[in-house]
Amino acid sequence: MKNKKKPLLSFDEFVEKLKHEPRENSILQEDYQVRKNQWIKAVNDLYEYIDLVLVRKLINAGVEVFAEKENVLVYEDYIGSYMIENYVIKINHHVVKFNPIGTIIIDACGKINLLLPKDTIKLVLKNWTDWKIVTGFGDAIQLIDFNENNLLALLQENL
Secondary structure: OOOOOOOOOOHHHHHHHHHHOOOHHHHHHHHHHHHHHHHHHHHHHHHHHHHHHHHHHHHHOOOOEEEEEEEEEEEEOOOEEEEEEEEEEEEOOEEEEEEEEEOOEOOEOEEEEEEOOOOEEEEEEEOOOEEEEEEOOHHHOEEEEOOHHHHHHHHHHHO
């Protein structure tokens, strides 16, 4: 018995068939959009935590503090351009800035540079809820919990 070949489609039928095939690229794009949205939420949650453990406490203690969020445009491969907020905190005459770098990071869910007057500190997001301070270089890299005490230590060392 001969193998029967499928009859050839017209060009229009072929185009319609192609249009209805699942696109692997669009599935990946949806995954990256979900990742971007998780990243933006994680950054906003971090800023709320900083408000709670730092900004409000300093204000209540009578320290002059001005805090503002500013929209910045970030570009990442696979995601494209999107808006996210920097967080700038002025403590007396010192400026502290949380600058989100992105979510397409090896071995992390995202990275923020914490710009201090004397240093730039890297914060990485592990498992979407666990922020870590990166210390050391190369094989000597360590990840330290980002918490109220460690934030206070960073500020005391760098203001």
